[in-house]
Amino acid sequence: MHSKPVRPVLVVVAHGSRDPRHAATVHALVERVRSLRPGLRVETGFLDFNVPSVSGVLESLAAEGVRDVVALPLLLTRAFHAKADIPAVLREAPARLRIRRADVLGPSPLLLSALERRLYEAGLTPADKSSTGVVLASAGSSDPEAIAVIADIAREWWHTGWCAVRPAFASASLPRTEDAVRELRRLGCERVAVAPYVLAPGFLPDRIARGAAGADVLADVLGPAPEVARVLLERYDAARRPVLAALGA
Numbered sequence: 001m002h003s004k005p006v007r008p009v010l011v012v013v014a015h016g017s018r019d020p021r022h023a024a025t026v027h028a029l030v031e032r033v034r035s036l037r038p039g040l041r042v043e044t045g046f047l048d049f050n051v052p053s054v055s056g057v058l059e060s061l062a063a064e065g066v067r068d069v070v071a072l073p074l075l076l077t078r079a080f081h082a083k084a085d086i087p088a089v090l091r092e093a094p095a096r097l098r099i100r101r102a103d104v105l106g107p108s109p110l111l112l113s114a115l116e117r118r119l120y121e122a123g124l125t126p127a128d129k130s131s132t133g134v135v136l137a138s139a140g141s142s143d144p145e146a147i148a149v150i151a152d153i154a155r156e157w158w159h160t161g162w163c164a165v166r167p168a169f170a171s172a173s174l175p176r177t178e179d180a181v182r183e184l185r186r187l188g189c190e191r192v193a194v195a196p197y198v199l200a201p202g203f204l205p206d207r208i209a210r211g212a213a214g215a216d217v218l219a220d221v222l223g224p225a226p227e228v229a230r231v232l233l234e235r236y237d238a239a240r241r242p243v244l245a246a247l248g249a
Contacts, residue, residue, distance in 0.1 A: 008068035008100065008240050009041045009061060012232070013054050013086055015074070016046035017202040023050045025200035026074065028224040033232050040236075047085055054089045062094035069093075070239045072102040072232060076111070076138070076197060077146035102239035105199075105231045107153050112160070114227035115195045118219035124193060133164040133189030135180040135215065137208040138197040140169030147173050150197065163189045168211070170204040177211025185214075193217035199228070 010033075014026045023046070030044050043061070045054035052060075054071075061069060071090055073082050082104050090099055105111065115136075124132060136154045141147060150167045158165040164187055168180035175183070177194060184192045194212035198205045198221050205221055212218040222228050 006068070007040055008070045009043060009066055010232075010236050011054070011057055011061075011069050011071045012042060012044045013071055013073050013089075014044060014046050014050070014200075015081060016049035017200070018049050019202045021201035025221070025223045029074075029199070029228060029232075032224045032226065032229040036226075036229055037233055047081065047089065054086075055092060058090075058093040058097060058099075062096050067096065067098055068240075069097050069099045070102055070236050071099055072235055072239070073104050074199060074232075075104040076106040076199065077141065077143075077149050078104050079141040079143040079146040083143075100239045102235040105228070105235065106197075107149060107156075108231050108234070110227040110231045110234075111197075111222070112153070112157055114222050114225040115157070115197065115219070117225055117227065118222065119193055119195055119217065122193070122217050122219045124217055128191065129161040129163070131163055131190035132217075133166070133184030133187060133192050134162050135166055135168050135177055135184065135192065135194045135212070136197050137168045137170065137177045137180070137194050137211070139204040140171040140173045142172045153197070163187075168208075170207045170211070177208050178214060181212065181214045191216040193219065195219045196221050198222065 012030055030042055034042050043057050045052055045057035073086050075082050138150050154165045154167040166180040168175050168177040181192050192215045194215045196205055196208050
């Protein structure tokens, strides 16, 4: 009689921040993931500023006898952290661990749904779409691939019925949020909304909020939106399939 293979542990790899709201939001999102998938063990590790560290979590799991892990970057694009920092940390993990790295969260139709959820929670309605211009405000990156992804998301979102959608960036790239707000005004949109394409509060989201001073609506960060939690589980499931195949599941 064969025992049922143990699910790989999901290790959510978050960036970390000196702002305590960041870690609190990450933990709230992880709790929502647990509520959607009872029985799945989910641990959280931070690259910087917060504890536990990613390396500490992996060492603890190995010490417990865990063998299989899915490491999931809590990132919206494949920028520097996804391409350099996280692989470097995982390479230093205990040798007994079999680690599969899940994809970053974006892009995903579920994230667009989460963005709209936040806009509606901020006061818009579906009837406002055709007269509202939206600034898709992300943290920004020096990675051209990440910037191109944000521009593609803005174009895709515009095709769902908004008056216009313009990307903006809080750092490293242009335009800034306030510049995109002014552009949408010049285009003649009846109202302008800013949708932060960020997961948790912190320094750069605060900069986005300041740049949204001239907008009519500022949505909240994505945070523990149910759609975001569902994306995490989708990425986990996609990454764990090779692990289960190796286990004979």
